[in-house]
Amino acid sequence: MPAVTLKAHFNGQQIVLDEPFALPPDSQLMVTFVPQPESADDAREDRSARGGDRELPEILPKELAPLANAIEHSKAICRHPPEPGDDSALGCSTMTWDRATQILIQHALAVWEKAKVAIRAPAISAGPDGSVDLYWTAAPHGLLLNVPADPQQPPTFYGDDASNPGSNRTAGTLDPSQPVDVGVLMWLAHTAGK
Numbered sequence: 001m002p003a004v005t006l007k008a009h010f011n012g013q014q015i016v017l018d019e020p021f022a023l024p025p026d027s028q029l030m031v032t033f034v035p036q037p038e039s040a041d042d043a044r045e046d047r048s049a050r051g052g053d054r055e056l057p058e059i060l061p062k063e064l065a066p067l068a069n070a071i072e073h074s075k076a077i078c079r080h081p082p083e084p085g086d087d088s089a090l091g092c093s094t095m096t097w098d099r100a101t102q103i104l105i106q107h108a109l110a111v112w113e114k115a116k117v118a119i120r121a122p123a124i125s126a127g128p129d130g131s132v133d134l135y136w137t138a139a140p141h142g143l144l145l146n147v148p149a150d151p152q153q154p155p156t157f158y159g160d161d162a163s164n165p166g167s168n169r170t171a172g173t174l175d176p177s178q179p180v181d182v183g184v185l186m187w188l189a190h191t192a193g194k
Helices: 038-049 062-078 092-115 180-192
Strands: 006-009 013-017 123-126 134-138 140-145 158-163 169-173
Touching: 038 180, 062 092, 062 123, 092 123, 092 180, 134 158, 134 180, 140 180, 158 180, 169 180
Parallel strands: none
Antiparallel strands: 006 013, 123 134, 134 140, 140 158, 158 169
16 A cells, blocks of 8 residues: 555544544554644744744745745635536645645755755646646746545656756656655755756
């Protein structure tokens, strides 16, 4: 079974999944603790120190505030699912959006922690068949990472250099057993300042 990101909370005695999901007995889990501010005043002060009074993901450093803002604004893609039979409209589930933004956050933090480089914020949009697209452009480079609606399917990526498309391109799938992809990390770090 490929890796899946699930939201959960601690009820004081045990970790409880927020949505039902069939886990086989003795499954290995990786738990990420996201500390909550102690009060609404603390949260407001923290957001203000980061450059605004918006709900920013608390785990991102202030240097990644543009990325946090892009994530916050992209929530709208899961608010209006397409009407049945409307093949031209795009939308996604909150679960797919969560997976896509988690992948984005993991890669952004990896580049930041290893190189102290803030990656560019991608365009975050609903893709085909309920998927989510993360798209970066830094002329002449482009990278598209698609997170499918089916959590059993791995995200795919395609990147190229328009000035040398025949030899300078990358494509593949993200390995669900790895939190980040080295090739995607290198591309994001390389194009951060462009």
